Amino acid sequence: MEVLYRSTRGAKEAVTASQAILQGLAHDGGLFVPTEIPQLACDLRTLAGMNYRELAYEVMRLFLTDFTEEELKACIAGAYDEKFDTEEIAPLVKVGGAWHLELFHGATIAFKDMALSILPHLMTTAAKKNQIKNEIVILTATSGDTGKAALAGFADVPGTRIIVFYPKDGVSPIQEKQMVTQKGDNTLVVGIHGNFDDAQNGVKAIFGDEALAKELDAAGFQFSSANSINIGRLVPQVVYYVYAYVQLLARGEIADGEEINVVVPTGNFGNILAAYYAKLMGLPIAKLVCASNENKVLYDFFRTGEYDRNRPFILTSSPSMDILISSNLERLIYRIAGADAGKDTELMAELSKNGKYTITSAMRGQLQDFCGYFASEPESAATIRGAYEEDGYVMDPHTSVAACAYRKYKEETGDARTTVIASTASPYKFTRSVMEAIDAEKYGKMGDFELVDELQALSGTKIPNAIEEIRSAPVRHKTVCEVQEMEQTVKNFLGIR
Numbered sequence: 344m345e346v347l348y349r350s351t352r353g354a355k356e357a358v359t360a361s362q363a364i365l366q367g368l369a370h371d372g373g374l375f376v377p378t379e380i381p382q383l384a385c386d387l388r389t390l391a392g393m394n395y396r397e398l399a400y401e402v403m404r405l406f407l408t409d410f411t412e413e414e415l416k417a418c419i420a421g422a423y424d425e426k427f428d429t430e431e432i433a434p435l436v437k438v439g440g441a442w443h444l445e446l447f448h449g450a451t452i453a454f455k456d457m458a459l460s461i462l463p464h465l466m467t468t469a470a471k472k473n474q475i476k477n478e479i480v481i482l483t484a485t486s487g488d489t490g491k492a493a494l495a496g497f498a499d500v501p502g503t504r505i506i507v508f509y510p511k512d513g514v515s516p517i518q519e520k521q522m523v524t525q526k527g528d529n530t531l532v533v534g535i536h537g538n539f540d541d542a543q544n545g546v547k548a549i550f551g552d553e554a555l556a557k558e559l560d561a562a563g564f565q566f567s568s569a570n571s572i573n574i575g576r577l578v579p580q581v582v583y584y585v586y587a588y589v590q591l592l593a594r595g596e597i598a599d600g601e602e603i604n605v606v607v608p609t610g611n612f613g614n615i616l617a618a619y620y621a622k623l624m625g626l627p628i629a630k631l632v633c634a635s636n637e638n639k640v641l642y643d644f645f646r647t648g649e650y651d652r653n654r655p656f657i658l659t660s661s662p663s664m665d666i667l668i669s670s671n672l673e674r675l676i677y678r679i680a681g682a683d684a685g686k687d688t689e690l691m692a693e694l695s696k697n698g699k700y701t702i703t704s705a706m707r708g709q710l711q712d713f714c715g716y717f718a719s720e721p722e723s724a725a726t727i728r729g730a731y732e733e734d735g736y737v738m739d740p741h742t743s744v745a746a747c748a749y750r751k752y753k754e755e756t757g758d759a760r761t762t763v764i765a766s767t768a769s770p771y772k773f774t775r776s777v778m779e780a781i782d783a784e785k786y787g788k789m790g791d792f793e794l795v796d797e798l799q800a801l802s803g804t805k806i807p808n809a810i811e812e813i814r815s816a817p818v819r820h821k822t823v824c825e826v827q828e829m830e831q832t833v834k835n836f837l838g839i840r
């Protein structure tokens with residue numbers, strides 16, 4: 344079955360997977376969605392016998408139907424290799440009654456590596472397939488983790504350039520250091536005076552600027568996106584939910600076909616949407632628990648049916664979830680509206696005009712698979728401390744939001760199903776917040792890298808290469824700009840006047 348991709352905002356003709364990956368965002372500002380969600384083609388027991396790469400092929404081939412077997416297998420082999428510090432790629436670890444799916448064993452120690460280590464391969468393959476002559480300019484807004492993972496993936500990839508915008512005061516010290524030390528002549532990292540939503544809106548505006556697209560084309564460039572709006576990000580993320588399930592099956596933790604719950608610390612709604620796609624493919628998932636930090640727009644949305652971004656933007660210790668406009672939610676909205684692009688367009692117009700919209704009761708009725716919980720800053724810190732004291736396990740502040748949400752969910756519902764928590768970052772990436780959660784008094788005054796050593800002593804886990812690399816690396820990127828200067832910054836980098 345061939346799967347094509349259509350914009351959530353227009354009924355215009357569909358494009359192939361490779362074209363959707365190249366474009367990133369549809370021309371009408373919508374997001375590409377598959378015209379149909381394919382069903383898993385192998386039974387779960389067979390999938391349980393596969394390693395990560397084999398499973399990735401089995402899942403991704405169903406979505407990326409215009410890639411040949413040889414092309415897709417080459418992309419997978421180039422992505423899931425020694426860049427990961429474990430052969431399992433995404434290990435499952437039991438902590439306090441739930442399974443943590445550790446998605447942070449890649450090059451930049453956040454779950455973004457799961458998709459961004461393969462995206463450059465998919466993108467360059469797609470460019471060849473579609474006879475693209477232009478250089479591809481990857482434009483990315485980041486709340487901290489996407490930026491570094493995309494930079495690591497695209498650095499020095501021939502035929503590409505990458506520009507990353509991050510909120511200057513909205514990322515962790517280690518996240519910033521990781522980005523501004525990035526090597527590669529085709530890379531540019533820019534801090535903006537604004538928050539993540541400003542960065543994301545700025546990037547979307549540049550994408551939507553047709554005059555600029557013409558100027559770029561004349562100069563031999565075209566834009567694409569490494570943000571989770573790109574279907575080439577979403578599809579690789581479906582894989583690890585299937586992997587988690589079949590690992591539990593292989594270990595005898597669940598019976599074949601038994602339903603599990605999945606808890607996801609959520610920002611832009613990409614990761615949890617991938618879990619939802621896995622469910623729609625036939626993976627036995629009961630509930631999808633959407634965990635928010637104090638920027639709890641999604642929690643409110645699942646409780647009331649109203650999405651309202653009109654509220655203060657809170658800087659928390661889980662910066663990659665400090666988001667008030669969750670882009671990927673649009674894919675869910677489109678689906679529960681019955682693939683009605685008109686309805687989706689109407690709601691998104693309301694969001695951009697009034698900062699809010701309310702879905703119909705029929706749409707709400709289709710959200711049974713989801714529920715929302717949130718963790719305050721003190722609750723998130725207490726969860727880190729509790730897991731350390733009780734299980735000797737140190738988790739990062741995003742994962743702790745999910746672990747806390749799960750505890751609340753379980754208390755409220757009594758649902759005792761086997762549960763997988765998406766563990767999205769290494770604690771080493773957020774050393775300061777993690778160590779202060781464990782003992783503010785003792786660690787509050789130490790320097791960032793001193794804390795890294797303390798974390799090692801306390802957790803007994805190896806310091807990841809990603810951290811060793813930046814200890815002494817020189818800062819290469821010092822550009823800072825206003826939100827209104829983003830477009831000009833892009834032009835300067837590309838040498839367009």
Ligand SMILES: *Cc1c(COP(=O)(O)O)cnc(C)c1O
Nearest residue numbers: 488610611612613614663767768
């Ligand atoms: C990006 C990120 C998230 C949020 O994921 P979304 O797909 O944007 O919902 C959560 N935790 C970490 C560590 C991240 O980097």
